[in-house]
Amino acid sequence: MTEQALIEQALAGDEAAMRALYETHRPRVMRLATALLGDADEAEDVLQDVMVYALTRLHDYRPERAAFGTWLHTITVSRCRDRARRRHAAGRRMAQWLGLRAPHAREPERSLDRLDAADRVGRALRKLTPLQREALVLREVEELSFREIGYVLGVPLRTAQTRVNAGYAALRRELGQDGESAEGGV
Amino acid sequence: MARAPRAGSDIMPTEHLSLEQALAHVLGTTAANERASVEEHSARCDACAKRVERLRAEREEVRRDLLDYAGRARPTRASDWAAVEHRIVGERRSGWRATWRLALGSVGGLAGVLVLTITLAAAAAGIAVSWPAAGSAVRGTLDRVPVLQRLAPTATATSTPLTPAATDEAPVVTTPDDRADLATAVPGVPATPPASPTAEPSPAADSSPSPSAMPSATPTPGSYGGTADVRGQEDSATSAQPPTEVSDRSGRTGGRPTMMPRGSGGSHGPTARPAGVGPSTPARAPTDSGAAAEPTAEPTGHGMPGRGAMDPPPGRATSRPTMDRP
Numbered sequence: 001m002t003e004q005a006l007i008e009q010a011l012a013g014d015e016a017a018m019r020a021l022y023e024t025h026r027p028r029v030m031r032l033a034t035a036l037l038g039d040a041d042e043a044e045d046v047l048q049d050v051m052v053y054a055l056t057r058l059h060d061y062r063p064e065r066a067a068f069g070t071w072l073h074t075i076t077v078s079r080c081r082d083r084a085r086r087r088h089a090a091g092r093r094m095a096q097w098l099g100l101r102a103p104h105a106r107e108p109e110r111s112l113d114r115l116d117a118a119d120r121v122g123r124a125l126r127k128l129t130p131l132q133r134e135a136l137v138l139r140e141v142e143e144l145s146f147r148e149i150g151y152v153l154g155v156p157l158r159t160a161q162t163r164v165n166a167g168y169a170a171l172r173r174e175l176g177q178d179g180e181s182a183e184g185g186v
Numbered sequence: 187m188a189r190a191p192r193a194g195s196d197i198m199p200t201e202h203l204s205l206e207q208a209l210a211h212v213l214g215t216t217a218a219n220e221r222a223s224v225e226e227h228s229a230r231c232d233a234c235a236k237r238v239e240r241l242r243a244e245r246e247e248v249r250r251d252l253l254d255y256a257g258r259a260r261p262t263r264a265s266d267w268a269a270v271e272h273r274i275v276g277e278r279r280s281g282w283r284a285t286w287r288l289a290l291g292s293v294g295g296l297a298g299v300l301v302l303t304i305t306l307a308a309a310a311a312g313i314a315v316s317w318p319a320a321g322s323a324v325r326g327t328l329d330r331v332p333v334l335q336r337l338a339p340t341a342t343a344t345s346t347p348l349t350p351a352a353t354d355e356a357p358v359v360t361t362p363d364d365r366a367d368l369a370t371a372v373p374g375v376p377a378t379p380p381a382s383p384t385a386e387p388s389p390a391a392d393s394s395p396s397p398s399a400m401p402s403a404t405p406t407p408g409s410y411g412g413t414a415d416v417r418g419q420e421d422s423a424t425s426a427q428p429p430t431e432v433s434d435r436s437g438r439t440g441g442r443p444t445m446m447p448r449g450s451g452g453s454h455g456p457t458a459r460p461a462g463v464g465p466s467t468p469a470r471a472p473t474d475s476g477a478a479a480e481p482t483a484e485p486t487g488h489g490m491p492g493r494g495a496m497d498p499p500p501g502r503a504t505s506r507p508t509m510d511r512p
Binding site: 015018019022023026027031032034035040047048051052055056117118119120121122125137139140141146161162164165168169171172175177 | 206209210213214215244245247248249250251252253254255256257258266267269270271273274277278281
């Protein structure tokens with residue numbers, strides 16, 4: 001059954017179709033939320049919010065504009081922004097952030113050894129600006145096209161490309177890989 | 187190291203790709219017009235080709251790490267969907283509730299506005315409107331609006347307090363001295379009240395509207411101010427006022443004394459003051475009875491009857507309580 005058929009059945013109130021949509025898109029939404037928020041528990045909350053919002057407002061979805069998954073990404077990014085804003089306003093995790101802040105890329109290697117590669121890249125990801133992080137995650141994790149990234153973020157295609165470039169360059173700096181040109185001897 | 191050209195510009199054959207250009211090429215963000223030249227240069231320049239390959243491998247590694255980092259969510263459980271389903275049901279219910287609340291509130295508000303509009307328009311036009319259920323509440327509210335009383339003086343003065351015409355212009359003769367002064371000032375006014383309430387009034391007293399003031403103060407059927415009183419209709423047969431006038435003015439319900447015809451002999455306030463409305467009414471009652479019990483040599487049954495003459499005849503005694511109606 002195609003996704004559009006599932007959506008139409010869900011619009012008609014078919015619970016099984018709703019559940020199928022949920023199961024299909026849950027991993028991607030969860031992955032995106034985790035990458036943007038850096039917290040699996042918060043990502044679970046965002047996943048619920050996103051799926052409840054989407055499944056109760058299926059009539060707002062326009063298939064001609066974007067794929068259903070891309071629409072879900074739009075909602076996810078919006079929810080993650082709200083979460084990040086609230087978190088920042090409340091200063092809820094400030095202490096934790098200060099205590100566990102990732103070492104600077106130029107700190108000794110022994111500090112980085114304590115973290116595995118995924119943690120390292122995750123902490124480097126959190127150093128990026130939110131706009132850079134969103135664009136980079138949508139490109140590198142969700143593998144969206146630049147046009148889809150522009151749709152999700154509400155920016156032109158060229159802006160999406162620029163943000164991905166800037167985000168990746170910043171991530172490399174955080175990971176200590178910005179000496180590539182010197183090492184490469186080019 | 188070769189001077190790196192800026193991104194977006196054509197790459198000279200003798201120059202190497204800049205890091206920015208190589209990264210853009212790896213990430214696929216190179217502009218379409220530059221992509222061909224970058225690929226051409228990479229095909230000819232081994233150093234740049236190696237650099238691009240290194241960056242591509244690095245990107246794959248970072249992407250794997252990112253996927254590992256982002257994919258650390260726990261596996262799906264059945265309770266996940268149950269929680270989402272529960273919230274969806276709750277959202278739908280709350281949505282329906284909000285819709286119903288909005289609809290009911292809108293209908294109620296529109297009905298209220300409609301009733302108020304009709305009532306105001308009717309009051310302004312002097313048309314009697316009787317709302318079966320909420321009529322008393324609406325009337326009570328409208329009666330307290332001075333603007334409405336000015337707009338429709340014949341239709342909205344239902345329960346207003348006594349006007350100056352009733353309180354100031356209508357002298358209350360309560361003592362023998364007052365009666366003596368009044369008798370001196372007005373020819374034909376007796377200095378003493380009649381000896382008994384059963385004294386027959388003179389023809390002048392018959393024309394006095396004192397008995398007929400009661401029915402004239404009683405609202406007619408369908409009037410704005412109140413309900414009809416059949417006793418008012420009975421009394422209007424013996425009233426000195428024409429029935430039409432009684433009907434017109436009776437729109438002012440509540441026995442307002444201003445409905446008394448001015449200029450008629452002895453048409454003073456005490457006869458028009460409804461019993462129990464003014465504060466002086468209870469005080470007059472013992473005076474009247476006392477005066478009636480006093481023996482007097484003055485003739486009774488003058489044009490200006492005393493308080494005893496104002497008492498209704500026995501046959502009309504039952505009509506007085508209608509004046510108490512607010």
